[in-house]
Amino acid sequence: MSSRKLAISLVFAIMIMFMIVIGVNLLPENENMKAEESKEDKEEAIETITVQAEERDESESNNNEIRGTNQIITRVHAELNRLVGWNRYRGFSWNQNETLLESLIEDIESIVEVEMDEQIIKDAENTILSLKRAIDKRDTNGILFAHRIMHDLDYFANSNVADGIRYQVTNYGDDEQINEIEAYVNQ
Incomplete structure (x- = not known):
C-alpha cells in the first residue's frame, strides 16, 4: 500500500472514530448500549474496508x-x-x-x-x-x-x-x- 493511500485510510479511520466518540457522548444513558453495538459494527466495517483496500492495493501492485x-x-x-x-x-x-x-x-x-x-x-x-x-x-x-x-x-x-x-x-x-x-x- 502506498504511503499516500495509507495516510488517507488512517485519516478516514480517525475521523470516523472521532464522530463515534462524539455521538456516544451526546446520546442519553439508555441509548449508550445501542451506541456500543453500533460502534462495534462501525469498527468492523472500517476493518473490512481497510482489508479490502489493502487487497486492492496488492492487486494493483501486481498489475503495475x-x-x-x-x-x-x-x-x-x-x-x-x-x-x-x-x-x-x-x-x-x-x-x-x-x-x-x-x-x-x-x-x-x-x-x-x-x-x-x-x-x-x-x-x-x-x-x-x-x-x-x-x-x-x-x-x-x-x-x-x-x-x-x-x-x-x-x-x-x-x-x-x-x-x-x-x-x-x-x-x-x-x-x-x-x-x-x-x-x-x-x-
Missing part, C-alpha cells in the same frame, strides 16, 4: 509490475531493433553503443527483480547473459540473440506483431529454438 515488465520489454526491444535490426548489426559500433547495452542490461535486471512469471524471468536472464557475453567478446551475435528474445517477448507480452516474424527463442513461448540461445549463453 506486469505493466512495468511489458514497458521494459517494449523499450528494450525498440532499442535493440534500432541497434541491430534489419542488418544494422553489420555496421555496429562498440565504442558508440557499449554504454547503452550496459544500461539495457540494468533495465532487464529490473524485470528479474519484480517479475513473478518464471519463464519471463528465465528469458530476461538469457537476454542479460547474451548481452554480457556480447560485450565481453565483442560479439554481435549475442546482441542479435538478445534482440530475438526481446522481439518474441514483445510479441507474447504486448501482442506486438508488427513485422509478423517470430524467432521462437523464448521460454515464455515454449519455443523450439530455445536450445540455440541456451547454447550461446552457456558457452
